[in-house]
Amino acid sequence: MTMNAIAPVIGPYRTAFGPDGNPPAHITARGLCKEFQGEVIYDNFNLDIPRGKFVSIFGPNGCGKSTLINMISGLVPVGKGDILFGGKTLADTRIGYVFQNYREALFPWMSAFENIHYALKLRNVADAEARERVKALVARLGVKLDLSRYPYELSGGQQQLVSIMRALIVEPEVLFLDEPFSALDYEMTLFMRDQLQRIFEETGTTTVLVSHDLEEAVYLADYVLLLSRRPGRIADFPMVPLPRPRNDETLSRPDFVDLKRHCLEIFQREVRRP
């Protein structure tokens, strides 16, 4: 059933729903266990995240969505289990991570430019080259932003855009975003969704987004990972076979609406499960 030859599969799991594409995996998590103060969050959890695809994670409050991506990105230690990135360990993998709380994630003592530049400095990229790369990224994303400003002088959306650029500048193999837009107002959220979509289409980076907004989760994703309540299991992992770029019309397409309804049913089944 798995297409991954690197790590053995423990326990049953599925990667795709619907038109079974079985895409090649990039991240493989096997036998993950995690508890917080005796509370079991994951018990023998297995997951494959496909390469070069956009995966949205959706599930009940407190089910362990953040914990999952934090374990994968090394921010939280795993209790037990193995996580590999195309067979490599985390230490050999460049990742980018965008936090929900941009106010507390950017460094206010550095200008926006320096914030982005710092990620390259940590990777020992020479200063001149690093500056060129920041400029190139800005040009490529078509960002209209005064990068000489300090984070606190920027709007919430602009700050989060800087966070995303800081994550992207190292050309990560995987980009993680934990509810990146939930602190923004609605207009900004819509704008940022499309920025993120554009960035994904532009870079083709394996992207994992945690979202509490089902419409957003489906709209952006190639696959939607629906998690159960604790202890976490994959409730479903449907493919989103909608063409890109997606836009306002996507939202009213019957197949989009159907898929969203399907996800909502799974979600409600999980929430109501005793």
Added chain:
Amino acid sequence: MRSEQFDKLLPGIGVLGLILLWYIGYWTRIVDPVLLPSPDAAFIALWKGMSGGRLLHDFFQTVIRTFAAIAVASVVAIPLGIVLGANEKLYRSVEFVVDFFRSTPASALFPLFLVIFGVGDATKIYVASFGAALVILFNVAYGVMNARKTRILAARVMGASRWQVMKDVILMESLPQTFVGLRNGVSLALVIVVVAEMFIGSVDGLGHRVFEAQQLFNMPDMYAAIFAAGALGYGLNIMFLLIEKSFVHWSGK
């Protein structure tokens, strides 16, 4: 527009009011004129003293001692505060001692320091450093301990080593709190220095000036020295606020 200009003048009203009250007190002789000279007598004494008189010399002695004290305190307390803040268990184990001596009036320790260091300048500087150091230590340690978790994680996920996290994130995060400590420390150091200057063996400094003027019943001189001390305290506070603003521009944002 006119009301804005008026608002800027508001702080002056209190000053004028105080001077007016003083004149009233002086003219009506409610207060013994020996204890309360006229405001002009006090300000003339201040002007004369500060434009090359003895008061200026005393003023600078106090400034030098206060700065020396804050320098000694910073050199000791900032690195120690960082180490303690970075090792929470270590901090918890000395927290009670720090809090206890932070709450002990440093002036109560002065006789002890006199016995140890003698009656020279060193005693005044060290006892003021002692008081200021505990305030700075406490603030630096808390600044380090309360560094935003998310920023530390952000640096770690970008591949920062423990040392880089310490130097680039935690230290910067602790700066606003460190400046709060420095500002409080310098106020405290000034208080202790002035008190110490009133003790036996002192030959100069604002504390000595106030004390001596009082002993000689030279009230205009005494008020002049008090105002000089007030101006010094106020000036030091403004100075540290300005330094803080330019160093930690992000503080409170």
